[in-house]
Amino acid sequence: MLEIRNLRAFYGNIQALRDVSLNVEEARIVSIVGANGAGKSTLLNSIAGVLTSKGGTISFQGREISRMAQKSIVELGISLVPEGRQLFTHLSVLDNLHLGAYTYHRRKNKKIISDTMEDVFTLFPRLREREFQTAGTLSGGEQQMLSIGRALMARPRLLMLDEPSLGLAPLIVEEILNTIVTLNENGTTMLLVEQNAREALRLSHYAYVLETGRVVHEGTGKALLDDTAIEEAYLGGV
Numbered sequence: 001m002l003e004i005r006n007l008r009a010f011y012g013n014i015q016a017l018r019d020v021s022l023n024v025e026e027a028r029i030v031s032i033v034g035a036n037g038a039g040k041s042t043l044l045n046s047i048a049g050v051l052t053s054k055g056g057t058i059s060f061q062g063r064e065i066s067r068m069a070q071k072s073i074v075e076l077g078i079s080l081v082p083e084g085r086q087l088f089t090h091l092s093v094l095d096n097l098h099l100g101a102y103t104y105h106r107r108k109n110k111k112i113i114s115d116t117m118e119d120v121f122t123l124f125p126r127l128r129e130r131e132f133q134t135a136g137t138l139s140g141g142e143q144q145m146l147s148i149g150r151a152l153m154a155r156p157r158l159l160m161l162d163e164p165s166l167g168l169a170p171l172i173v174e175e176i177l178n179t180i181v182t183l184n185e186n187g188t189t190m191l192l193v194e195q196n197a198r199e200a201l202r203l204s205h206y207a208y209v210l211e212t213g214r215v216v217h218e219g220t221g222k223a224l225l226d227d228t229a230i231e232e233a234y235l236g237g238v
Helices: 040-048 070-076 095-102 103-105 110-124 126-128 140-152 171-184 197-203 221-225 229-234
Strands: 003-009 014-024 029-033 055-060 078-081 158-160 188-195 204-212 214-219
Touching: 014 055, 014 110, 014 214, 029 040, 029 171, 029 197, 029 229, 040 158, 040 188, 070 078, 070 103, 070 126, 070 221, 078 110, 078 140, 095 103, 095 110, 095 140, 103 110, 110 126, 110 140, 110 171, 126 140, 126 221, 140 158, 140 171, 171 188, 171 197, 197 221, 214 221
Parallel strands: 029 188, 029 204, 078 158, 158 188
Antiparallel strands: 003 014, 003 055, 204 214
16 A cells, blocks of 8 residues: 655754665554654654655555645545644644544535544544543543544545554553554554554554664564564563
C-alpha cells in the first residue's frame, strides 16, 4: 500500500531522515521504533505532507505523493493522529470530529459523515457521552480517543499514529492499543510510532528500527522481540 524509497528530510540544515526505505502492506500493522530523535515523527510528517521531503519517493497505492498537498493526501486515504493530540481544545468533541471530516463536508456528503460519526461513537462510547463537552476539558485518555476519532472521520485506508500512548495511565494505554488492533482487524492498515516499543512490536506484523535517521533493523514484530541485540538496545534489556 505504501512504498518509501531513499527518503531524505531536513529541519533547516539538520538532516533528520537519511535514505529511509520501507514498505507497508495492506491490512497490516507496521511499527517504527527507535530512540528519541531517531526521525520517527519526521517520517510520519513527511508521509502526511506536513514536512516536505528533500529527496526520495513516497508512493501510496502506486501514486507518488511526496509533493502532494496535505488535503489531497487525506483525500487519497491517509490520516495522521499527531503526537500530542493537537485538538482544537476550545471546540466541542462534536466540532472536532466534524473538522476531521472536512473533505466530506466539501462534497456535501452528509450520509458518509453521519455513518462515520456513528462508527466513531461505537468505537469510543465516552465520546458520545461527551459530544458537546469542550475538548480541552476531557481527560488525557479521552483526548487521545478524540484525536483518533477525528482522524477516522476522514475514512482512511492508512491510519498513522504518533505516540498514541504518551502520557496515559496503563489501563488507558491498554484500551488504546486494543483499539488499534480492532481497527486493523476491521481492515484499516496501520503505521505506528509508539514509545512502548515492546508493546508496539507485540502487536505489529512488521517493524522497522530507526537510528539517527536511518533504518538499521527490520523484521516481523516477533522476530525483533526475540532478537537479543534489539532487546538490549531498544527494549530496556533482558
